[in-house]
Amino acid sequence: MALRTIRVIGDPILEKECKPIKAVSDRTKELIMDMFETMYDANGVGLAAPQVGILRQLFVVDIGDGKRYVCINPTVTAIGEEEQTGEEGCLSVPGKEGVVTRPMKVHVKAYDINMEPYEFDAEGLLARAMAHENDHLHGVLYTTKVEGELEDVTYENLEEYDFDEEEEEA
Numbered sequence: 578m579a580l581r582t583i584r585v586i587g588d589p590i591l592e593k594e595c596k597p598i599k600a601v602s603d604r605t606k607e608l609i610m611d612m613f614e615t616m617y618d619a620n621g622v623g624l625a626a627p628q629v630g631i632l633r634q635l636f637v638v639d640i641g642d643g644k645r646y647v648c649i650n651p652t653v654t655a656i657g658e659e660e661q662t663g664e665e666g667c668l669s670v671p672g673k674e675g676v677v678t679r680p681m682k683v684h685v686k687a688y689d690i691n692m693e694p695y696e697f698d699a700e701g702l703l704a705r706a707m708a709h710e711n712d713h714l715h716g717v718l719y720t721t722k723v724e725g726e727l728e729d730v731t732y733e734n735l736e737e738y739d740f741d742e743e744e745e746e747a
């Protein structure tokens with residue numbers, strides 16, 4: 578496994594449409610493992626393939642609920658009309674956050690790491706993560722959906738992060 582370089586806003590690759598994956602090769606599996614490692618290293622809860630320079634329909638999500646989601650060729654559809662409005666960030670927009678409105682519940686259909694189809698409902702933060710990562714596959718950054726100003730991440734928000742693990746490794 579290896580850390581991949583995360584592309585940042587301004588890189589044209591982040592605004593491109595991704596192509597479907599036809600089969601999961603050993604290279605694809607390596608990419609998926611690298612994406613998890615890169616996401617955890619950066620304290621993210623989701624990472625999409627275009628963020629590491631690969632224009633394929635693939636993202637990974639782990640919001641800390643004990644599940645690791647691998648979503649290949651996903652569709653993410655809102656369930657009902659209920660929405661959630663809250664702070665959002667992105668590893669491709671470092672040091673920034675902004676308020677975005679997303680569906681409260683979504684239905685996700687995708688293929689897993691073995692190219693087996695699966696589907697599930699997601700709610701709250703998981704629904705937000707699914708919608709955000711899915712947008713990446715269609716060249717859409719959350720910055721285009723921010724209500725009001727894009728803001729700098731403050732120390733108050735950073736207190737939520739756990740830095741102890743990093744210190745132990747250093």
Ligand code: NI
Nearest residue numbers: 666667668669
């Ligand atoms: Ni993002």
